Amino acid sequence: MPRSRSILTRAGSCAGSWTARALVALLLIAPLPGCDHGLPDDGVIRVGLSGPARNLDPRFATDATSERINRLLYRRLVEFDEQRLPVPxxxxxQRLxxxxxxxxxxxxxxxxxxxxxxxADDVVATYASVLDAANASPHRAQLATIASVEALDPDTIDFRLSLPDPLFPAYLAEGILPAAVVRSGRKLTDxxxxxxxxxxxDWPEPGRLVLERRTDGQVMxxxxxxxxxxxxxxxxxxxIQMLQNDLSPELIDYLAGRPGVDVEVRPGRNFSYLGFNLEDPLTGDPRVRLALAHALDREALIHYLFRDRAESAEAIFPPDHWAGNSRLAPYAFDPERARALLAEIxxxxxxPLELTMKTSSDPFRIRLATAIQAQLVPVGIALTIRSYDWGTFFGDVKAGRFQLYGLTWVGINTPDIFRYAFHSASIPPAGANRGRYRSPRADALIEAASAAQDLGEQARLYRELQGLLHEQLPYLPLWYESQVLARRTELRGYRLAPDGNYDGLEFVRLAPASALERR
Incomplete structure (x- = not known):
């Protein structure tokens, strides 16, 4: 068995035992009160989140929790099907x-x-607000091709573009606000x-948000x-009755064996990767990035750390996305090749080559970074791990203060992500090209795909672009993490989404006591 796998086995076993012991200790400190079924007596459905919503104005929200909650509060012109193509x-x-x-x-x-x-007036006001540079909406860049937006009547809106774009409807996923609110300039925080x-x-504090379902008055x-x-x-x-994601595999396994709790797992689309600073003399060397690609045993990491609740990734989009590239050959786990590349420098x-990786202070992310660190030792890479609270970590990533970092793109539907993350004109603060990747060929492919007149040609160009990125490795693709739902058995009807959104709350309900007794 390769050394990395035995290290991971021991680390995973120790961490799992510690997690279970810690949880049992917590339960002993605060024993379960009475509770035959743990049912709340007020009928409120309570959902546990790993972090709070930060902005409930869809024009300005960028964190995943806020955007998922905003989907519950605002409707959009466009949604997406299973291939992530736009649907009404x-x-x-009509494309006139x-x-x-x-x-x-x-x-x-x-x-x-x-x-x-x-x-239509509300639609016009919402998009005009996003496009107004004075408002500094982070969503403005992806709508930059809109030359004008006009209401013809209460039900009809015309969009004219500065450039042709057959995928344009896919960018119209902004939550629509009332024109009167937009024009008043008042904030939507309250x-x-x-x-x-x-x-x-009610939103009494950052970490507590109370919603009401409009169809039946159900409070959450x-x-x-x-x-x-x-x-x-x-x-x-x-x-609480429900948790979704942000749990270590040990906690998921622990919950799966508990009475009164159901655990559901389904494949996900959120893309995890290692990002490199290409302006750094070490991580800017393609041989170093290629050595890392061959030194990491991703299958071992998925098996031992994620307990097989992830799938290997070669690109941001999975193969079943309309612009996905199913022909990308995975980088083989090949320590000898990695050592040969490092020997060249x-x-x-x-x-050992000394590198530093930054990550968040989440315990599982630290453990994941530690497992990566262990896999790199045999090939001659000494990885130092620096963990920070989310705000500090993400601030350093945006500012380019890193050699190597680990992150996940969440809820990515449209290929404008390539311009945002890889175009040389998108280096922060102009975009999310945080690794300072500069490639004339990549820029040309992005521009050509944006200008292509049909989706088939766009897909072909985006597949070629993904092949280039896979070769040059501004990111090292890791995996698509599975979506995980843990709920109490009295909670029924929730639909787990592959991108982790909370749309299933529209259908969830608490089962009556009689139904639980029959169960």
Whole structure:
């Protein structure tokens, strides 16, 4: 058995035992009160989150939790199918010319929570606000081809583009706000107004958000609990009914064996990777990046750390995405090749190459970084790990203060991610090219794909681009982590999404006591 696998086996076993012991200790400190079923006595559905929502204005939200909650509060012109192609949301559309689209609002989802009706004027106001440079919306760049947006009547909106784009509807996923609110300039931090399936009842503190489902008045409380063991404890005690993701594999296994708890796992699309600073003299050397690609045994990491709840990735998009590339050959686990590459620059086990990796302070992410560190030792890479709170870590990544970091892209649907993350014009603060990747060929492919007149040609160019990125390794692709739901058995009807959104809360319900007794 390769050395990396035996290291991972021991590390995983020790960590799993520690996690289980720590959780049992927590439960003993705070014993379960009475509770035959852990049912709340107020009928409120409580959901445990790893972190709070930071912005409930869809024009400005960028963190994953805020964007997932905003999907519950606001409706959008466009949604996505299983291949991540755009399908009608609030509106259908016609392409009247290569750079001219007409959208027509349907009958559903057009009542705002303040009692007003959603019209074309609201759509125009929302997009005009995002496009106004003075507002500094982080979503402005992906809508930069909009030359004008005009309401023809209460149900019809015309978008004219500065450049033709057959994929343009896919970019219209902004939550629609009332024009009166947009033009008033008031902030939506206290009382968001949308036409989504939920409305905000209360937001008393950053880590506690109370929503009401508009169809039936069901109240839901979203509670941020940073520590994953404490979240699990609260689930077992019946203080919350549901957890989704952000749990270590040991905690997932522990919950799967507990009475009164159901665990569901499904393949996911969120893309995890290692990012490199290409301006650094070491990680900027393609031989170093290639050596890392061959030194990592991703299958061992997936098996021993994730307990097989992940799938290897070769690109941001999985192969079943309409622009995915199924022909990318995985980098083989080949320590000899890695050692040979490092020897070319004068390093090896006797004279290790010293690198530093930054990660968040989440315990599982630290353990993952430690496992990567262990796999790199035999080929001659001495990896130092630096962990920080999320704000500090992400600030360093955006500022380029790193050699190597680990992150995950969440909820990526459209190939504008390539311009945002890899175009030489997208170096922060202009975009998310945090590794300072500069490739004239990549820029040309991005531009050509954006200008292509049909989706088939766009897909071909994006596949070629992904082949180039796979070869040059500004990112080292790792895996798509599975989506995991842990819920108490009294909670029924939740639909787990492959991108981790919370849309299933529209359908979830608490089973009556009689149903539990029959069970």
């Amino acid at each position: 949301g609030l509106a259908t559309w 010319s290569p750079s001219y689209y007409r959208f027509r609002l349907g009958a559903e989802g057009r009542d705002f929570t303040d009692g007003s009706r959603l019209t 009382a968001p107004i949308g036409s989504g399936p939920f409305r905000v009842l 409380e979203l509670l941020a609990v940073k520590d994953p063991s404490v979240r699990v404890m609260k689930l077992l005690r019946g203080e 004068g390093h090896g086990p006797e004279r």
